[in-house]
Amino acid sequence: MSGFTGYIQLVYVLTAALFVVGLHLMNSPATARRGNQVALTGMVIAVIATFVLMIHEGTVTTTGWIVLIAGALIGSAVGLRAARTVKMTAMPQLVSAFNSVGGGAAALVAIYGYYEAESRAGGVLGTTTVFTVLDVLIGSVTFSGSIIAAGKLQGFMPSQPIIFKGGRLINVALAVIAVGTGAYLFSTASLPAMLILVLAALAFGVMMVLPIGGADMPVVISLLNAFTGTAVAMAGFVIGNWALIVAGALVGASGSILTKLMADAMNRSLANIIVGGFGTGDSVVAIGGPVDAQVRSIAADDAAIQLAYASKVIIVPGYGLAAAQAQHGVAELAKVLEHHGVEVSYAIHPVAGRMPGHMNVLLAEANVPYPQLKEMDEINPEFARTDVALVIGANDVTNPAARRPGNEISGMPILDVDQAKSIIVVKRSMGHGYAGIDNELYYNPKTSMYFADAKKAMAELTAAVKTLVG
Amino acid sequence: MSTALLTDLTIFILALLVGIEVIGKVPATLHTPLMSATNAIHGIVLVGALLIGVTAHTVVGYILAFVAAVFASANVVGGYVVTGRMLKMFRRKAPEPQPELESLNGHKGLKGLAGKIGIGREQP
Numbered sequence: 001m002s003g004f005t006g007y008i009q010l011v012y013v014l015t016a017a018l019f020v021v022g023l024h025l026m027n028s029p030a031t032a033r034r035g036n037q038v039a040l041t042g043m044v045i046a047v048i049a050t051f052v053l054m055i056h057e058g059t060v061t062t063t064g065w066i067v068l069i070a071g072a073l074i075g076s077a078v079g080l081r082a083a084r085t086v087k088m089t090a091m092p093q094l095v096s097a098f099n100s101v102g103g104g105a106a107a108l109v110a111i112y113g114y115y116e117a118e119s120r121a122g123g124v125l126g127t128t129t130v131f132t133v134l135d136v137l138i139g140s141v142t143f144s145g146s147i148i149a150a151g152k153l154q155g156f157m158p159s160q161p162i163i164f165k166g167g168r169l170i171n172v173a174l175a176v177i178a179v180g181t182g183a184y185l186f187s188t189a190s191l192p193a194m195l196i197l198v199l200a201a202l203a204f205g206v207m208m209v210l211p212i213g214g215a216d217m218p219v220v221i222s223l224l225n226a227f228t229g230t231a232v233a234m235a236g237f238v239i240g241n242w243a244l245i246v247a248g249a250l251v252g253a254s255g256s257i258l259t260k261l262m263a264d265a266m267n268r269s270l271a272n273i274i275v276g277g278f279g280t281g282d283s284v285v286a287i288g289g290p291v292d293a294q295v296r297s298i299a300a301d302d303a304a305i306q307l308a309y310a311s312k313v314i315i316v317p318g319y320g321l322a323a324a325q326a327q328h329g330v331a332e333l334a335k336v337l338e339h340h341g342v343e344v345s346y347a348i349h350p351v352a353g354r355m356p357g358h359m360n361v362l363l364a365e366a367n368v369p370y371p372q373l374k375e376m377d378e379i380n381p382e383f384a385r386t387d388v389a390l391v392i393g394a395n396d397v398t399n400p401a402a403r404r405p406g407n408e409i410s411g412m413p414i415l416d417v418d419q420a421k422s423i424i425v426v427k428r429s430m431g432h433g434y435a436g437i438d439n440e441l442y443y444n445p446k447t448s449m450y451f452a453d454a455k456k457a458m459a460e461l462t463a464a465v466k467t468l469v470g
Numbered sequence: 471m472s473t474a475l476l477t478d479l480t481i482f483i484l485a486l487l488v489g490i491e492v493i494g495k496v497p498a499t500l501h502t503p504l505m506s507a508t509n510a511i512h513g514i515v516l517v518g519a520l521l522i523g524v525t526a527h528t529v530v531g532y533i534l535a536f537v538a539a540v541f542a543s544a545n546v547v548g549g550y551v552v553t554g555r556m557l558k559m560f561r562r563k564a565p566e567p568q569p570e571l572e573s574l575n576g577h578k579g580l581k582g583l584a585g586k587i588g589i590g591r592e593q594p
Contacts (some may be wrong), residue, residue, distance in 0.1 A: 039511055043511070047516060057524050067536045071540045109519060222505070239521060241518065241521075244515060251508040253489025357498055357499060360500075370560050
């Protein structure tokens with residue numbers, strides 16, 4: 001390492017430190033914005049240092065400069081536009097898209113490194129090959145897998161699990177081809193083999209995400225996020241850059257933690273989710289719910305009376321709320337209730353949205369103050385002293401059947417909605433949730449069903465409460 | 471095993487442990503902005519994409535450099551902008567329709583307390 005590149009590497013160390021400090025500041029909503037700015041500062045410093053290094057080396061051709069700057073400008077414009085215009089409900093797709101391009105870029109860095117080394121007299125360096133293969137493998141899987149995930153979330157393709165005969169066999173075959181080619185590359189330098197590795201990894205990424213259903217997306221996105229981080233770290237090994245290694249490790253750690261949190265929140269193993277097919281209906285059995293039990297249906301006025309005369313209300317939002325675009329309506333209702341002196345808070349299940357923390361962002365966008373957004377463990381003890389639990393668009397995460405063994409959702413951590421003194425469920429029909437089973441909460445004598453579209457229901461409820469309290 | 475590789479591995483493992491420690495403290499409320507922020511951070515691969523340019527001198531090299539630069543810069547710029555956009559929405563208090571003085575905060579707290587103990591319920 002010559003003196004000059006040593007100094008540049010020092011700058012990269014500073015960048016890595018700023019990334020850590022930035023992420024540390026994300027531990028509270030009050031400091032999180034500063035955290036993002038600190039991390040951005042680290043990024044800007046690293047990019048400037050890289051340009052300085054490139055100018056110092058003096059080997060970048062004119063075409064090289066044009067290609068790089070044009071690429072950077074086009075990419076920035078696309079990224080900026082996407083970031084400015086994206087709806088908060090579409091955030092999972094955007095994060096998926098960024099995972100995709102990040103993983104793709106990491107794979108390209110290694111592919112180029114390999115291509116360049118292979119064309120040189122000395123050939124491919126032995127020790128870098130492990131990281132090159134890992135980078136290409138993980139980066140390519142992330143690239144194609146994230147595109148499929150984004151497509152499912154955006155609705156370009158059906159969000160149901162896509163399963164066909166022999167699918168798993170193809171998966172195994174692709175994995176064997178990819179790992180086999182990777183092993184072959186350790187001993188023999190071969191560009192065609194590298195190409196096969198890329199194609200097999202791309203196909204594997206597609207096949208991996210296809211069988212996974214829409215409501216498992218929080219896990220998939222987290223996992224692909226961890227993959228991207230790992231791919232970037234591997235790219236760091238390939239080009240010997242500490243900023244990439246540290247940043248990749250940080251993202252890998254973050255993605256892994258979120259993956260585990262999400263899988264735990266559904267009480268399912270990662271392997272079970274990846275194998276896929278959950279909620280396709282092939283394993284649906286009636287779980288001996290109270291068949292003869294009646295559900296009680298109420299209208300907006302009755303629901304409004306319950307809400308207006310409560311002293312403590314907990315709102316339980318689910319993805320159905322976001323799907324109906326009702327988050328602003330809920331916030332409006334909550335504001336009216338609070339104005340009337342009712343204590344309102346929100347119970348957020350970890351998998352309430354389509355990615356970790358998604359529901360919190362959707363409610364924050366509707367101007368709900370973040371201290372009102374309560375995590376599951378924090379809010380569960382409070383249901384017992386709650387007058388009304390208002391469930392909107394949430395289903396499986398409120399089903400008391402999860403406490404019993406022997407059904408699809410057994411053992412899944414749920415919100416203890418049934419502990420509340422009374423329960424109002426806003427729902428369009430008696431349809432099943434993702435797990436495809438009856439929700440016993442609906443048959444609870446304390447529960448009233450308010451059958452309506454969430455957005456319309458919120459408008460009606462707000463109006464009714466307003467008339468009641470003047 | 472070379473010293474460089476050993477150093478790289480040490481850095482990787484330590485960074486992984488730091489990551490687990492730091493990320494574990496992020497509250498669930500911020501998990502989406504966190505993921506988006508880490509998304510922007512892995513955009514550091516832009517450095518790798520730019521460095522392709524140092525040795526690229528063939529058509530294949532230029533194409534790889536171009537695509538990598540597009541991908542990575544979209545990742546960086548988009549990631550930071552959207553994270554900032556999200557974090558701006560997280561407020562401690564709901565925005566009031568009419569402008570309010572700082573000194574009224576205490577009053578609002580009292581009103582909240584009054585609500586909790588049931589005062590004002592009889593208001594028409």
